[in-house]
Amino acid sequence: MNVKHLQTMQQVADFLHGSGAFDPTAASQSERYQWIDQVLRHFRYDNRAKADKGLLCAYLCRISGYSRQQITRLIRRYREQGALKWSVRPAKGFASRYTKEDVRLLADVDALHDTPSGPAVKKLCERAWLQFGDQRFARLAKISVSHLYNLRKRPDYRRNRVFQEKTRPTKNMIGIRRKPKPQGKPGFIRIDTVHQGDLDGVKGLYHINAVDEVTQFEVVFTVERISEQFLIPALESLLESFPFILLGFHADNGSEYINRHVAEMLEKMRIELTKSRSRHCNDNALAESKNASVVRKILGYCHIPQRFAPQVNRFNQEHLVPYVNYHRPCFFPETFIDAKGRQRKRYRYERMMTPYEKLKSLPNAKQFLRSGTTFQSLDDIAYSISDNEAAKRLQEARRQLFNTIDERLMAS
Numbered sequence: 001m002n003v004k005h006l007q008t009m010q011q012v013a014d015f016l017h018g019s020g021a022f023d024p025t026a027a028s029q030s031e032r033y034q035w036i037d038q039v040l041r042h043f044r045y046d047n048r049a050k051a052d053k054g055l056l057c058a059y060l061c062r063i064s065g066y067s068r069q070q071i072t073r074l075i076r077r078y079r080e081q082g083a084l085k086w087s088v089r090p091a092k093g094f095a096s097r098y099t100k101e102d103v104r105l106l107a108d109v110d111a112l113h114d115t116p117s118g119p120a121v122k123k124l125c126e127r128a129w130l131q132f133g134d135q136r137f138a139r140l141a142k143i144s145v146s147h148l149y150n151l152r153k154r155p156d157y158r159r160n161r162v163f164q165e166k167t168r169p170t171k172n173m174i175g176i177r178r179k180p181k182p183q184g185k186p187g188f189i190r191i192d193t194v195h196q197g198d199l200d201g202v203k204g205l206y207h208i209n210a211v212d213e214v215t216q217f218e219v220v221f222t223v224e225r226i227s228e229q230f231l232i233p234a235l236e237s238l239l240e241s242f243p244f245i246l247l248g249f250h251a252d253n254g255s256e257y258i259n260r261h262v263a264e265m266l267e268k269m270r271i272e273l274t275k276s277r278s279r280h281c282n283d284n285a286l287a288e289s290k291n292a293s294v295v296r297k298i299l300g301y302c303h304i305p306q307r308f309a310p311q312v313n314r315f316n317q318e319h320l321v322p323y324v325n326y327h328r329p330c331f332f333p334e335t336f337i338d339a340k341g342r343q344r345k346r347y348r349y350e351r352m353m354t355p356y357e358k359l360k361s362l363p364n365a366k367q368f369l370r371s372g373t374t375f376q377s378l379d380d381i382a383y384s385i386s387d388n389e390a391a392k393r394l395q396e397a398r399r400q401l402f403n404t405i406d407e408r409l410m411a412s
Helices: 009-017 029-042 050-064 068-081 100-112 118-131 145-152 155-160 228-240 260-268 281-299 306-326 355-361 375-382 387-411
Strands: 188-195 206-212 218-223 248-251 272-275 334-337 343-346
Touching: 009 050, 029 050, 029 068, 050 068, 100 118, 100 145, 100 155, 100 387, 118 145, 118 387, 188 281, 206 228, 206 281, 206 306, 218 228, 218 281, 218 306, 228 260, 248 281, 260 272, 281 306, 281 387, 306 355, 306 375, 306 387, 355 375
Parallel strands: 188 248, 248 272
Antiparallel strands: 188 206, 206 218, 334 343
16 A cells, blocks of 8 residues: 555554545555555554544554454454465365255255255255165255255255145134143144135135144145035045044134034034133144145135035145145144243144154054054055155146146136
8 A cells, every 4th residue: 555654653643633635545455554554553553542442543543444343354354463464365266065966956855845945955955865875965965954044045955945714712602712632632723714715705615624743643625615515525535634543632712613503414424512712822833834835825815606616625635635644744842831930832843743643652553543544554645655755746737737727727
């Protein structure tokens, strides 16, 4: 830098109180570093009083154009290393651990599974490598969740990706108004209804979404309407689809479930009916969350006419239900008591598994199965294809389903 050194601290103070100015952009980074080093040496910075050090910092900021924080860092480096030199970072930087092929594979997995959470994708990669022997996932199986999110931000990842109506609560004495307590046993299901959009005042079809509280085993059934004529047969088929014995049936206060017909059906099946408490919206939170993460994510929000309910329900039973129960990992909470005596939940990655794996992990799990159902028969379903193959079939079936609906709507 073409700047003359001031020789004394008095000259530095006079300069700072004056109107002296200098354009730091005219000097290179290396020249500024060299000049700062010379000033610190000349004034013997380490031996100066606190007030003099403050003047020198202000002087260095004025001439170099650096901020006070940057000057403080440079002075610290000078004191630690005994000199101040400008170093240029290598242009190439660090070698990347994950290749473009890994990023493309990650994008493919996200596309197949509709971009689930980072821990869920990590678990899918682990299962693809360890359980199904796909060597392409050897590196991704060991990736951290935070690094996985970083890979999603890379340009090559982006190049590979192409980017309800609530029921009214009714005053009804049917059902017990309390939160179910399964005590670690499967068979206590949460149920809710998802409406597939209105169009010009015309109602769309309805999805009945039932989720077991302990295992998160889920069954989705689609009907034209939620009247007794359509709902009761659908509920009977839905409840029989669970591989374990059902003990509880919990719904919000919607009149489609809290009525005499549903109560009589459940009484015959020896299933207890409970409903959400007033001003306790979290009583049915599990079903509500699955509405968004499964039903809405796979089938969307757009209007689907009621006459297509059989085709959509066939898709649910043949592809959606097997996929979410045997090939889609979920978090399972771990309950603990905090220092204030309140019940809390934590979600550990080690406890992530599919609903079917959760069912098998329960103590004495065989006792919960329905008569005639065995884990051997369920294993044949769970491990007949890999998670990614199940996701491919799901995506292809969904594409065919919506193409069929669009073609028939255009023809009508």
